[in-house]
Amino acid sequence: MTTFTPDTILGDIVTADPANARILDRFGIDYCCHGQRSVANACAASSIDANELLNALGTARTAQRPEWADLNDVSLIAHIVSTHHRFLWNEFPRMAELVDKVARVHGANHSELTRVRDAFHELRAAVEPHLRTEETLLFPQISMRSATPHEPLSSELRAELSQNLTEHDRAGELLAELRQITNGFAVPPDACGSYKAMLAGLEEIEKDLHMHVHKENNVLFTRVLASA
Numbered sequence: 202m203t204t205f206t207p208d209t210i211l212g213d214i215v216t217a218d219p220a221n222a223r224i225l226d227r228f229g230i231d232y233c234c235h236g237q238r239s240v241a242n243a244c245a246a247s248s249i250d251a252n253e254l255l256n257a258l259g260t261a262r263t264a265q266r267p268e269w270a271d272l273n274d275v276s277l278i279a280h281i282v283s284t285h286h287r288f289l290w291n292e293f294p295r296m297a298e299l300v301d302k303v304a305r306v307h308g309a310n311h312s313e314l315t316r317v318r319d320a321f322h323e324l325r326a327a328v329e330p331h332l333r334t335e336e337t338l339l340f341p342q343i344s345m346r347s348a349t350p351h352e353p354l355s356s357e358l359r360a361e362l363s364q365n366l367t368e369h370d371r372a373g374e375l376l377a378e379l380r381q382i383t384n385g386f387a388v389p390p391d392a393c394g395s396y397k398a399m400l401a402g403l404e405e406i407e408k409d410l411h412m413h414v415h416k417e418n419n420v421l422f423t424r425v426l427a428s429a
Contacts, residue, residue, distance in 0.1 A: 205258050207251050211243055212236030212419025214258065216270045219412060224257050226411075233414035234366075234373040237423070269416065274347045277421050278340045285413035286332050289406070293325045296402050303399045310391065316382050321403070324375040328410075331368045339365060343425055350428040362422055369414045376407045 203217050211232040214221045225232045244251040269280050300321045304314040339361050386404040
């Protein structure tokens with residue numbers, strides 16, 4: 202069983218067992234965009250009792266370390282693209298139609314749906330070009346560099362990594378906004394099937410993007426930067 206301490210890095214907790222992400226989510230702790238913080242620092246920033254969090258993590262079920270955690274850079278990139286990128290490329294168009302439909306049909310009784318629609322479309326507009334840049338520019342550069350990992354990082358690659366991290370932060374802000382507007386994706390009493398499907402879909406996108414960003418920020422990019 203893995204033992205976590207106040208000095209344990211958040212990203213390492215999720216990499217050890219992705220199920221721990223649910224516990225961190227429950228405490229409102231960002232493990233993806235800000236996953237390089239220690240438990241102590243993250244809890245202090247959010248006025249959370251670190252011992253309470255560590256106790257929750259300590260009583261959680263123990264799972265095997267996920268296979269992706271030990272993939273090399275090239276294989277991890279392939280995993281991210283085939284798992285997370287493919288999900289978003291398929292899900293964004295479907296959800297766009299659903300979000301628009303629900304806002305149109307239920308907007309008179311739920312004024313917040315206009316904000317949901319706008320935040321979702323802003324998220325899509327930010328993330329889709331981001332995915333394309335990763336697939337055509339950033340990931341190929343990281344893959345090529347894996348053959349000579351100890352060479353200094355080029356200024357171009359450093360700038361692209363920095364920009365990528367900034368874009369991850371913005372996606373995280375929009376996901377948090379969607380969660381706040383929908384009161385945690387709570388289903389209202391008058392919700393129809395489409396309304397319920399929209400909320401479930403938004404929550405699934407949040408879950409997937411959190412793990413997606415974690416694998417990039419706290420595993421792939423951390424490894425690339427550490428090798429320089």
